[in-house]
Amino acid sequence: MNKLILGIDAGNHMAKVVGPHGIDIFRTNICDWFEREVEESFGEDDMEFEISGRKGFAGTIAMFEDEFGNGSMYGDTKAHEDNKIRVLLAINRYLDKYCPNVGTLSIVTGQPIKRHKEEEKKIIQQMLIGQHEVKVNGKIRSFYIDNVGVAPEGSAAYWAKPATGLTRILDIGSGTVNAATIMDNRHINNASTTFNFGMETVKDKNDMTTIARGIIRNTTKLKWNKTDKVLICGGIAEGIAPAIIEHYSNGEIINPTIKSGNGVKVLVPVYANAVGYYEIAKGAFA
Known part of the structure:
Protein backbone atom coordinates (compact mmCIF):
# COMPACT_ATOMS: atom_id res chain seq x y z
CA MET A 1 0.00 0.00 0.00
CA GLY A 154 -18.60 15.98 17.88
CA SER A 155 -20.67 16.11 14.74
CA ALA A 156 -18.15 13.79 13.06
CA ALA A 157 -18.61 11.24 15.86
CA TYR A 158 -22.09 10.64 14.43
CA TRP A 159 -20.46 8.70 11.59
CA ALA A 160 -19.06 6.27 14.15
CA LYS A 161 -22.68 5.32 14.94
CA PRO A 162 -25.06 6.67 12.27
CA ALA A 163 -28.80 6.74 13.00
CA THR A 164 -31.98 8.05 11.43
CA GLY A 165 -34.00 10.99 12.71
CA LEU A 166 -32.77 13.42 15.35
CA THR A 167 -29.50 12.72 17.16
CA ARG A 168 -27.70 14.92 19.68
CA ILE A 169 -24.01 14.34 20.42
CA LEU A 170 -21.99 15.42 23.46
CA ASP A 171 -18.26 15.22 22.77
CA ILE A 172 -16.66 15.93 26.13
CA GLY A 173 -12.98 16.76 25.73
CA SER A 174 -10.16 18.08 27.85
CA GLY A 175 -10.46 21.69 26.68
CA THR A 176 -13.93 21.96 25.12
CA VAL A 177 -17.33 20.29 24.98
CA ASN A 178 -18.87 19.99 21.51
CA ALA A 179 -22.66 19.80 21.43
CA ALA A 180 -23.83 18.66 17.99
CA THR A 181 -27.25 18.09 16.47
CA ILE A 182 -27.70 15.81 13.45
CA MET A 183 -30.99 15.39 11.62
CA ASP A 184 -31.10 12.69 8.93
CA ASN A 185 -27.33 12.83 8.33
CA ARG A 186 -27.22 16.66 8.25
CA HIS A 187 -25.53 18.92 10.79
CA ILE A 188 -27.97 21.49 12.26
CA ASN A 189 -26.04 24.69 13.02
CA ASN A 190 -28.58 26.50 15.20
CA ALA A 191 -28.73 23.59 17.66
CA SER A 192 -24.98 22.96 17.84
CA THR A 193 -22.02 24.78 19.37
CA THR A 194 -18.81 24.45 21.38
CA PHE A 195 -18.65 25.19 25.11
CA ASN A 196 -15.26 26.66 26.02
CA PHE A 197 -14.55 24.42 29.00
CA GLY A 198 -13.46 20.81 29.36
CA MET A 199 -12.27 18.21 31.83
CA GLU A 200 -8.80 19.74 32.19
CA THR A 201 -10.02 23.34 32.60
CA VAL A 202 -12.66 22.98 35.34
CA LYS A 203 -11.83 23.46 39.03
CA ASP A 204 -12.63 19.90 40.13
CA LYS A 205 -12.45 17.39 37.28
CA ASN A 206 -13.58 14.60 39.63
CA ASP A 207 -16.94 16.29 40.33
CA MET A 208 -18.90 14.63 37.53
CA THR A 209 -22.28 15.79 38.81
CA THR A 210 -21.36 19.48 38.71
CA ILE A 211 -19.66 19.20 35.31
CA ALA A 212 -22.66 17.32 33.90
CA ARG A 213 -24.97 19.98 35.29
CA GLY A 214 -22.93 22.68 33.52
CA ILE A 215 -23.12 20.78 30.22
CA ILE A 216 -26.86 20.18 30.56
CA ARG A 217 -27.53 23.80 31.47
CA ASN A 218 -25.72 24.96 28.34
CA THR A 219 -27.49 22.47 26.07
CA THR A 220 -30.89 23.66 27.26
CA LYS A 221 -29.99 27.04 25.72
CA LEU A 222 -29.86 25.16 22.41
CA LYS A 223 -33.42 23.93 23.08
CA TRP A 224 -32.43 20.29 23.50
CA ASN A 225 -35.31 18.23 24.88
CA LYS A 226 -35.01 15.85 27.86
CA THR A 227 -36.30 12.97 25.75
CA ASP A 228 -33.93 13.50 22.80
CA LYS A 229 -31.51 10.77 21.79
CA VAL A 230 -28.12 11.92 23.12
CA LEU A 231 -24.89 10.11 22.25
CA ILE A 232 -21.99 10.71 24.64
CA CYS A 233 -18.32 10.38 23.70
CA GLY A 234 -14.88 11.50 24.80
CA GLY A 235 -12.38 10.08 27.26
CA ILE A 236 -14.59 10.75 30.27
CA ALA A 237 -17.81 9.47 28.68
CA GLU A 238 -18.17 6.35 30.82
CA GLY A 239 -17.63 8.29 34.05
CA ILE A 240 -19.93 11.23 33.32
CA ALA A 241 -22.68 9.44 31.37
CA PRO A 242 -24.79 8.43 34.43
CA ALA A 243 -25.04 12.08 35.55
CA ILE A 244 -26.02 13.22 32.05
CA ILE A 245 -28.55 10.41 31.61
CA GLU A 246 -30.31 11.53 34.80
CA HIS A 247 -31.51 14.47 32.69
CA TYR A 248 -31.35 13.08 29.14
CA SER A 249 -33.11 9.78 29.74
CA ASN A 250 -32.39 8.53 26.20
CA GLY A 251 -28.66 9.17 26.50
CA GLU A 252 -26.09 6.48 25.78
CA ILE A 253 -22.34 6.11 25.27
CA ILE A 254 -20.88 5.79 21.77
CA ASN A 255 -18.74 2.67 21.54
CA PRO A 256 -17.43 2.93 17.98
CA THR A 257 -16.43 -0.14 15.99
CA ILE A 258 -13.80 -0.84 13.34
CA LYS A 259 -13.11 -3.85 11.15
CA SER A 260 -10.46 -6.13 12.61
CA GLY A 261 -9.45 -9.12 10.53
CA ASN A 262 -12.65 -10.99 9.70
CA GLY A 263 -14.52 -9.48 12.64
CA VAL A 264 -15.33 -6.21 14.36
Missing part, protein backbone atom coordinates in the same frame (compact mmCIF):
# COMPACT_ATOMS: atom_id res chain seq x y z
CA ASN A 2 1.64 3.25 -1.17
CA LYS A 3 -1.10 5.61 0.01
CA LEU A 4 -2.74 5.64 3.43
CA ILE A 5 -6.04 7.09 4.68
CA LEU A 6 -6.29 8.08 8.36
CA GLY A 7 -8.70 9.72 10.78
CA ILE A 8 -6.75 11.80 13.31
CA ASP A 9 -8.30 13.33 16.44
CA ALA A 10 -5.42 15.42 17.78
CA GLY A 11 -6.96 16.44 21.10
CA ASN A 12 -5.50 18.66 23.80
CA HIS A 13 -4.99 15.66 26.09
CA MET A 14 -4.63 12.62 23.81
CA ALA A 15 -4.28 12.04 20.07
CA LYS A 16 -6.33 9.19 18.66
CA VAL A 17 -5.62 7.71 15.22
CA VAL A 18 -7.74 5.25 13.24
CA GLY A 19 -6.71 3.63 9.97
CA PRO A 20 -6.89 0.41 7.96
CA HIS A 21 -4.26 -1.35 10.09
CA GLY A 22 -5.60 -0.47 13.54
CA ILE A 23 -5.51 2.34 16.08
CA ASP A 24 -3.02 4.39 18.09
CA ILE A 25 -3.20 6.78 21.04
CA PHE A 26 -0.67 8.99 22.82
CA ARG A 27 -0.37 12.04 25.07
CA THR A 28 -0.29 15.31 23.12
CA ASN A 29 1.68 17.40 25.61
CA ILE A 30 4.44 19.44 23.93
CA CYS A 31 7.28 21.45 25.47
CA ASP A 32 10.42 23.16 24.22
CA TRP A 33 13.67 21.22 24.01
CA PHE A 34 16.37 21.50 26.66
CA GLU A 35 19.46 19.50 27.43
CA ARG A 36 18.69 16.86 30.03
CA GLU A 37 21.34 15.94 32.58
CA VAL A 38 19.46 12.76 33.53
CA GLU A 39 17.59 11.12 30.65
CA GLU A 40 14.64 9.48 32.38
CA SER A 41 12.00 7.52 30.47
CA PHE A 42 8.40 8.47 31.33
CA GLY A 43 6.30 6.43 28.88
CA GLU A 44 6.26 4.53 25.59
CA ASP A 45 5.12 7.73 23.87
CA ASP A 46 8.17 9.80 24.91
CA MET A 47 9.27 11.77 21.83
CA GLU A 48 12.14 14.14 21.17
CA PHE A 49 11.28 15.89 17.92
CA GLU A 50 12.42 18.37 15.30
CA ILE A 51 9.61 19.58 13.01
CA SER A 52 9.51 22.69 10.81
CA GLY A 53 12.46 24.24 12.64
CA ARG A 54 10.96 23.61 16.08
CA LYS A 55 12.73 21.33 18.54
CA GLY A 56 11.04 19.89 21.61
CA PHE A 57 9.66 17.01 23.60
CA ALA A 58 6.21 15.46 23.22
CA GLY A 59 4.16 12.78 24.90
CA THR A 60 4.36 11.74 28.53
CA ILE A 61 7.85 13.20 28.92
CA ALA A 62 6.51 16.69 28.07
CA MET A 63 3.78 16.32 30.70
CA PHE A 64 6.47 15.95 33.39
CA GLU A 65 9.22 18.18 32.03
CA ASP A 66 7.30 21.26 30.85
CA GLU A 67 8.30 24.22 33.01
CA PHE A 68 5.28 26.30 31.96
CA GLY A 69 2.44 23.98 32.97
CA ASN A 70 0.84 20.98 31.36
CA GLY A 71 2.16 21.52 27.82
CA SER A 72 -1.17 21.74 25.97
CA MET A 73 -2.62 24.55 23.89
CA TYR A 74 -6.29 24.85 24.94
CA GLY A 75 -9.06 26.80 23.23
CA ASP A 76 -11.82 26.48 20.67
CA THR A 77 -9.60 26.25 17.59
CA LYS A 78 -7.03 23.81 16.22
CA ALA A 79 -5.61 26.31 13.71
CA HIS A 80 -2.23 26.65 15.43
CA GLU A 81 1.28 25.21 15.23
CA ASP A 82 0.89 22.87 18.21
CA ASN A 83 -1.93 21.09 16.39
CA LYS A 84 0.24 20.74 13.29
CA ILE A 85 2.95 19.09 15.38
CA ARG A 86 0.43 16.77 17.06
CA VAL A 87 -0.94 15.62 13.70
CA LEU A 88 2.51 15.05 12.18
CA LEU A 89 3.62 13.13 15.27
CA ALA A 90 0.43 11.06 15.05
CA ILE A 91 1.19 10.18 11.44
CA ASN A 92 4.80 9.33 12.25
CA ARG A 93 3.76 7.03 15.10
CA TYR A 94 1.17 5.25 12.94
CA LEU A 95 3.69 4.69 10.14
CA ASP A 96 6.27 3.42 12.64
CA LYS A 97 3.76 1.06 14.20
CA TYR A 98 2.02 -0.37 11.13
CA CYS A 99 3.32 0.64 7.70
CA PRO A 100 6.79 2.24 7.62
CA ASN A 101 7.05 2.19 3.82
CA VAL A 102 4.02 4.41 3.14
CA GLY A 103 4.98 7.81 1.75
CA THR A 104 1.67 9.48 0.83
CA LEU A 105 -1.41 10.07 3.00
CA SER A 106 -4.89 11.56 2.93
CA ILE A 107 -6.36 12.48 6.31
CA VAL A 108 -9.40 13.92 8.01
CA THR A 109 -8.90 15.77 11.28
CA GLY A 110 -11.14 18.02 13.38
CA GLN A 111 -11.99 21.55 14.44
CA PRO A 112 -14.40 22.54 17.26
CA ILE A 113 -17.91 23.31 15.99
CA LYS A 114 -17.84 26.95 17.07
CA ARG A 115 -14.77 27.69 14.92
CA HIS A 116 -15.53 25.30 12.06
CA LYS A 117 -15.37 28.12 9.52
CA GLU A 118 -13.81 28.23 6.05
CA GLU A 119 -10.93 30.53 7.00
CA GLU A 120 -10.01 28.36 10.02
CA LYS A 121 -10.24 25.15 7.99
CA LYS A 122 -8.00 26.64 5.29
CA ILE A 123 -5.34 27.47 7.90
CA ILE A 124 -5.34 23.86 9.09
CA GLN A 125 -5.21 22.53 5.52
CA GLN A 126 -2.40 24.89 4.53
CA MET A 127 -0.38 23.81 7.58
CA LEU A 128 -0.72 20.12 6.74
CA ILE A 129 -0.93 19.65 2.96
CA GLY A 130 2.45 19.08 1.35
CA GLN A 131 5.80 17.43 1.98
CA HIS A 132 6.96 17.01 5.58
CA GLU A 133 10.18 15.85 7.18
CA VAL A 134 10.06 14.92 10.84
CA LYS A 135 12.84 13.81 13.14
CA VAL A 136 11.61 11.82 16.14
CA ASN A 137 13.95 10.17 18.64
CA GLY A 138 16.83 10.54 16.18
CA LYS A 139 15.01 8.93 13.22
CA ILE A 140 14.16 11.04 10.16
CA ARG A 141 11.08 10.31 8.05
CA SER A 142 9.56 12.11 5.06
CA PHE A 143 5.96 11.82 3.86
CA TYR A 144 3.53 13.73 1.70
CA ILE A 145 -0.04 14.69 2.71
CA ASP A 146 -2.07 15.24 -0.46
CA ASN A 147 -5.55 15.71 1.02
CA VAL A 148 -6.75 17.15 4.34
CA GLY A 149 -10.40 17.20 5.35
CA VAL A 150 -11.43 19.20 8.41
CA ALA A 151 -14.61 17.91 10.06
CA PRO A 152 -16.56 19.42 12.98
CA GLU A 153 -15.69 17.75 16.27
CA LYS A 265 -13.48 -4.58 17.24
CA VAL A 266 -15.40 -2.46 19.75
CA LEU A 267 -13.52 0.62 20.93
CA VAL A 268 -13.90 2.89 23.95
CA PRO A 269 -15.75 6.23 23.51
CA VAL A 270 -12.55 8.31 23.28
CA TYR A 271 -12.13 7.01 19.70
CA ALA A 272 -15.56 8.16 18.46
CA ASN A 273 -14.34 11.27 16.62
CA ALA A 274 -11.32 9.49 15.14
CA VAL A 275 -13.52 6.68 13.82
CA GLY A 276 -15.92 9.28 12.42
CA TYR A 277 -13.05 11.10 10.73
CA TYR A 278 -11.81 7.83 9.24
CA GLU A 279 -15.24 7.01 7.85
CA ILE A 280 -15.46 10.49 6.31
CA ALA A 281 -11.93 10.15 4.88
CA LYS A 282 -12.73 6.81 3.26
CA GLY A 283 -15.80 8.33 1.62
CA ALA A 284 -13.89 11.38 0.40
CA PHE A 285 -10.46 10.03 -0.57
CA ALA A 286 -10.67 6.27 -1.19
Whole structure:
Protein backbone atom coordinates (compact mmCIF):
# COMPACT_ATOMS: atom_id res chain seq x y z
CA MET A 1 0.00 0.00 0.00
CA ASN A 2 1.64 3.25 -1.17
CA LYS A 3 -1.10 5.61 0.01
CA LEU A 4 -2.74 5.64 3.43
CA ILE A 5 -6.04 7.09 4.68
CA LEU A 6 -6.29 8.08 8.36
CA GLY A 7 -8.70 9.72 10.78
CA ILE A 8 -6.75 11.80 13.31
CA ASP A 9 -8.30 13.33 16.44
CA ALA A 10 -5.42 15.42 17.78
CA GLY A 11 -6.96 16.44 21.10
CA ASN A 12 -5.50 18.66 23.80
CA HIS A 13 -4.99 15.66 26.09
CA MET A 14 -4.63 12.62 23.81
CA ALA A 15 -4.28 12.04 20.07
CA LYS A 16 -6.33 9.19 18.66
CA VAL A 17 -5.62 7.71 15.22
CA VAL A 18 -7.74 5.25 13.24
CA GLY A 19 -6.71 3.63 9.97
CA PRO A 20 -6.89 0.41 7.96
CA HIS A 21 -4.26 -1.35 10.09
CA GLY A 22 -5.60 -0.47 13.54
CA ILE A 23 -5.51 2.34 16.08
CA ASP A 24 -3.02 4.39 18.09
CA ILE A 25 -3.20 6.78 21.04
CA PHE A 26 -0.67 8.99 22.82
CA ARG A 27 -0.37 12.04 25.07
CA THR A 28 -0.29 15.31 23.12
CA ASN A 29 1.68 17.40 25.61
CA ILE A 30 4.44 19.44 23.93
CA CYS A 31 7.28 21.45 25.47
CA ASP A 32 10.42 23.16 24.22
CA TRP A 33 13.67 21.22 24.01
CA PHE A 34 16.37 21.50 26.66
CA GLU A 35 19.46 19.50 27.43
CA ARG A 36 18.69 16.86 30.03
CA GLU A 37 21.34 15.94 32.58
CA VAL A 38 19.46 12.76 33.53
CA GLU A 39 17.59 11.12 30.65
CA GLU A 40 14.64 9.48 32.38
CA SER A 41 12.00 7.52 30.47
CA PHE A 42 8.40 8.47 31.33
CA GLY A 43 6.30 6.43 28.88
CA GLU A 44 6.26 4.53 25.59
CA ASP A 45 5.12 7.73 23.87
CA ASP A 46 8.17 9.80 24.91
CA MET A 47 9.27 11.77 21.83
CA GLU A 48 12.14 14.14 21.17
CA PHE A 49 11.28 15.89 17.92
CA GLU A 50 12.42 18.37 15.30
CA ILE A 51 9.61 19.58 13.01
CA SER A 52 9.51 22.69 10.81
CA GLY A 53 12.46 24.24 12.64
CA ARG A 54 10.96 23.61 16.08
CA LYS A 55 12.73 21.33 18.54
CA GLY A 56 11.04 19.89 21.61
CA PHE A 57 9.66 17.01 23.60
CA ALA A 58 6.21 15.46 23.22
CA GLY A 59 4.16 12.78 24.90
CA THR A 60 4.36 11.74 28.53
CA ILE A 61 7.85 13.20 28.92
CA ALA A 62 6.51 16.69 28.07
CA MET A 63 3.78 16.32 30.70
CA PHE A 64 6.47 15.95 33.39
CA GLU A 65 9.22 18.18 32.03
CA ASP A 66 7.30 21.26 30.85
CA GLU A 67 8.30 24.22 33.01
CA PHE A 68 5.28 26.30 31.96
CA GLY A 69 2.44 23.98 32.97
CA ASN A 70 0.84 20.98 31.36
CA GLY A 71 2.16 21.52 27.82
CA SER A 72 -1.17 21.74 25.97
CA MET A 73 -2.62 24.55 23.89
CA TYR A 74 -6.29 24.85 24.94
CA GLY A 75 -9.06 26.80 23.23
CA ASP A 76 -11.82 26.48 20.67
CA THR A 77 -9.60 26.25 17.59
CA LYS A 78 -7.03 23.81 16.22
CA ALA A 79 -5.61 26.31 13.71
CA HIS A 80 -2.23 26.65 15.43
CA GLU A 81 1.28 25.21 15.23
CA ASP A 82 0.89 22.87 18.21
CA ASN A 83 -1.93 21.09 16.39
CA LYS A 84 0.24 20.74 13.29
CA ILE A 85 2.95 19.09 15.38
CA ARG A 86 0.43 16.77 17.06
CA VAL A 87 -0.94 15.62 13.70
CA LEU A 88 2.51 15.05 12.18
CA LEU A 89 3.62 13.13 15.27
CA ALA A 90 0.43 11.06 15.05
CA ILE A 91 1.19 10.18 11.44
CA ASN A 92 4.80 9.33 12.25
CA ARG A 93 3.76 7.03 15.10
CA TYR A 94 1.17 5.25 12.94
CA LEU A 95 3.69 4.69 10.14
CA ASP A 96 6.27 3.42 12.64
CA LYS A 97 3.76 1.06 14.20
CA TYR A 98 2.02 -0.37 11.13
CA CYS A 99 3.32 0.64 7.70
CA PRO A 100 6.79 2.24 7.62
CA ASN A 101 7.05 2.19 3.82
CA VAL A 102 4.02 4.41 3.14
CA GLY A 103 4.98 7.81 1.75
CA THR A 104 1.67 9.48 0.83
CA LEU A 105 -1.41 10.07 3.00
CA SER A 106 -4.89 11.56 2.93
CA ILE A 107 -6.36 12.48 6.31
CA VAL A 108 -9.40 13.92 8.01
CA THR A 109 -8.90 15.77 11.28
CA GLY A 110 -11.14 18.02 13.38
CA GLN A 111 -11.99 21.55 14.44
CA PRO A 112 -14.40 22.54 17.26
CA ILE A 113 -17.91 23.31 15.99
CA LYS A 114 -17.84 26.95 17.07
CA ARG A 115 -14.77 27.69 14.92
CA HIS A 116 -15.53 25.30 12.06
CA LYS A 117 -15.37 28.12 9.52
CA GLU A 118 -13.81 28.23 6.05
CA GLU A 119 -10.93 30.53 7.00
CA GLU A 120 -10.01 28.36 10.02
CA LYS A 121 -10.24 25.15 7.99
CA LYS A 122 -8.00 26.64 5.29
CA ILE A 123 -5.34 27.47 7.90
CA ILE A 124 -5.34 23.86 9.09
CA GLN A 125 -5.21 22.53 5.52
CA GLN A 126 -2.40 24.89 4.53
CA MET A 127 -0.38 23.81 7.58
CA LEU A 128 -0.72 20.12 6.74
CA ILE A 129 -0.93 19.65 2.96
CA GLY A 130 2.45 19.08 1.35
CA GLN A 131 5.80 17.43 1.98
CA HIS A 132 6.96 17.01 5.58
CA GLU A 133 10.18 15.85 7.18
CA VAL A 134 10.06 14.92 10.84
CA LYS A 135 12.84 13.81 13.14
CA VAL A 136 11.61 11.82 16.14
CA ASN A 137 13.95 10.17 18.64
CA GLY A 138 16.83 10.54 16.18
CA LYS A 139 15.01 8.93 13.22
CA ILE A 140 14.16 11.04 10.16
CA ARG A 141 11.08 10.31 8.05
CA SER A 142 9.56 12.11 5.06
CA PHE A 143 5.96 11.82 3.86
CA TYR A 144 3.53 13.73 1.70
CA ILE A 145 -0.04 14.69 2.71
CA ASP A 146 -2.07 15.24 -0.46
CA ASN A 147 -5.55 15.71 1.02
CA VAL A 148 -6.75 17.15 4.34
CA GLY A 149 -10.40 17.20 5.35
CA VAL A 150 -11.43 19.20 8.41
CA ALA A 151 -14.61 17.91 10.06
CA PRO A 152 -16.56 19.42 12.98
CA GLU A 153 -15.69 17.75 16.27
CA GLY A 154 -18.60 15.98 17.88
CA SER A 155 -20.67 16.11 14.74
CA ALA A 156 -18.15 13.79 13.06
CA ALA A 157 -18.61 11.24 15.86
CA TYR A 158 -22.09 10.64 14.43
CA TRP A 159 -20.46 8.70 11.59
CA ALA A 160 -19.06 6.27 14.15
CA LYS A 161 -22.68 5.32 14.94
CA PRO A 162 -25.06 6.67 12.27
CA ALA A 163 -28.80 6.74 13.00
CA THR A 164 -31.98 8.05 11.43
CA GLY A 165 -34.00 10.99 12.71
CA LEU A 166 -32.77 13.42 15.35
CA THR A 167 -29.50 12.72 17.16
CA ARG A 168 -27.70 14.92 19.68
CA ILE A 169 -24.01 14.34 20.42
CA LEU A 170 -21.99 15.42 23.46
CA ASP A 171 -18.26 15.22 22.77
CA ILE A 172 -16.66 15.93 26.13
CA GLY A 173 -12.98 16.76 25.73
CA SER A 174 -10.16 18.08 27.85
CA GLY A 175 -10.46 21.69 26.68
CA THR A 176 -13.93 21.96 25.12
CA VAL A 177 -17.33 20.29 24.98
CA ASN A 178 -18.87 19.99 21.51
CA ALA A 179 -22.66 19.80 21.43
CA ALA A 180 -23.83 18.66 17.99
CA THR A 181 -27.25 18.09 16.47
CA ILE A 182 -27.70 15.81 13.45
CA MET A 183 -30.99 15.39 11.62
CA ASP A 184 -31.10 12.69 8.93
CA ASN A 185 -27.33 12.83 8.33
CA ARG A 186 -27.22 16.66 8.25
CA HIS A 187 -25.53 18.92 10.79
CA ILE A 188 -27.97 21.49 12.26
CA ASN A 189 -26.04 24.69 13.02
CA ASN A 190 -28.58 26.50 15.20
CA ALA A 191 -28.73 23.59 17.66
CA SER A 192 -24.98 22.96 17.84
CA THR A 193 -22.02 24.78 19.37
CA THR A 194 -18.81 24.45 21.38
CA PHE A 195 -18.65 25.19 25.11
CA ASN A 196 -15.26 26.66 26.02
CA PHE A 197 -14.55 24.42 29.00
CA GLY A 198 -13.46 20.81 29.36
CA MET A 199 -12.27 18.21 31.83
CA GLU A 200 -8.80 19.74 32.19
CA THR A 201 -10.02 23.34 32.60
CA VAL A 202 -12.66 22.98 35.34
CA LYS A 203 -11.83 23.46 39.03
CA ASP A 204 -12.63 19.90 40.13
CA LYS A 205 -12.45 17.39 37.28
CA ASN A 206 -13.58 14.60 39.63
CA ASP A 207 -16.94 16.29 40.33
CA MET A 208 -18.90 14.63 37.53
CA THR A 209 -22.28 15.79 38.81
CA THR A 210 -21.36 19.48 38.71
CA ILE A 211 -19.66 19.20 35.31
CA ALA A 212 -22.66 17.32 33.90
CA ARG A 213 -24.97 19.98 35.29
CA GLY A 214 -22.93 22.68 33.52
CA ILE A 215 -23.12 20.78 30.22
CA ILE A 216 -26.86 20.18 30.56
CA ARG A 217 -27.53 23.80 31.47
CA ASN A 218 -25.72 24.96 28.34
CA THR A 219 -27.49 22.47 26.07
CA THR A 220 -30.89 23.66 27.26
CA LYS A 221 -29.99 27.04 25.72
CA LEU A 222 -29.86 25.16 22.41
CA LYS A 223 -33.42 23.93 23.08
CA TRP A 224 -32.43 20.29 23.50
CA ASN A 225 -35.31 18.23 24.88
CA LYS A 226 -35.01 15.85 27.86
CA THR A 227 -36.30 12.97 25.75
CA ASP A 228 -33.93 13.50 22.80
CA LYS A 229 -31.51 10.77 21.79
CA VAL A 230 -28.12 11.92 23.12
CA LEU A 231 -24.89 10.11 22.25
CA ILE A 232 -21.99 10.71 24.64
CA CYS A 233 -18.32 10.38 23.70
CA GLY A 234 -14.88 11.50 24.80
CA GLY A 235 -12.38 10.08 27.26
CA ILE A 236 -14.59 10.75 30.27
CA ALA A 237 -17.81 9.47 28.68
CA GLU A 238 -18.17 6.35 30.82
CA GLY A 239 -17.63 8.29 34.05
CA ILE A 240 -19.93 11.23 33.32
CA ALA A 241 -22.68 9.44 31.37
CA PRO A 242 -24.79 8.43 34.43
CA ALA A 243 -25.04 12.08 35.55
CA ILE A 244 -26.02 13.22 32.05
CA ILE A 245 -28.55 10.41 31.61
CA GLU A 246 -30.31 11.53 34.80
CA HIS A 247 -31.51 14.47 32.69
CA TYR A 248 -31.35 13.08 29.14
CA SER A 249 -33.11 9.78 29.74
CA ASN A 250 -32.39 8.53 26.20
CA GLY A 251 -28.66 9.17 26.50
CA GLU A 252 -26.09 6.48 25.78
CA ILE A 253 -22.34 6.11 25.27
CA ILE A 254 -20.88 5.79 21.77
CA ASN A 255 -18.74 2.67 21.54
CA PRO A 256 -17.43 2.93 17.98
CA THR A 257 -16.43 -0.14 15.99
CA ILE A 258 -13.80 -0.84 13.34
CA LYS A 259 -13.11 -3.85 11.15
CA SER A 260 -10.46 -6.13 12.61
CA GLY A 261 -9.45 -9.12 10.53
CA ASN A 262 -12.65 -10.99 9.70
CA GLY A 263 -14.52 -9.48 12.64
CA VAL A 264 -15.33 -6.21 14.36
CA LYS A 265 -13.48 -4.58 17.24
CA VAL A 266 -15.40 -2.46 19.75
CA LEU A 267 -13.52 0.62 20.93
CA VAL A 268 -13.90 2.89 23.95
CA PRO A 269 -15.75 6.23 23.51
CA VAL A 270 -12.55 8.31 23.28
CA TYR A 271 -12.13 7.01 19.70
CA ALA A 272 -15.56 8.16 18.46
CA ASN A 273 -14.34 11.27 16.62
CA ALA A 274 -11.32 9.49 15.14
CA VAL A 275 -13.52 6.68 13.82
CA GLY A 276 -15.92 9.28 12.42
CA TYR A 277 -13.05 11.10 10.73
CA TYR A 278 -11.81 7.83 9.24
CA GLU A 279 -15.24 7.01 7.85
CA ILE A 280 -15.46 10.49 6.31
CA ALA A 281 -11.93 10.15 4.88
CA LYS A 282 -12.73 6.81 3.26
CA GLY A 283 -15.80 8.33 1.62
CA ALA A 284 -13.89 11.38 0.40
CA PHE A 285 -10.46 10.03 -0.57
CA ALA A 286 -10.67 6.27 -1.19
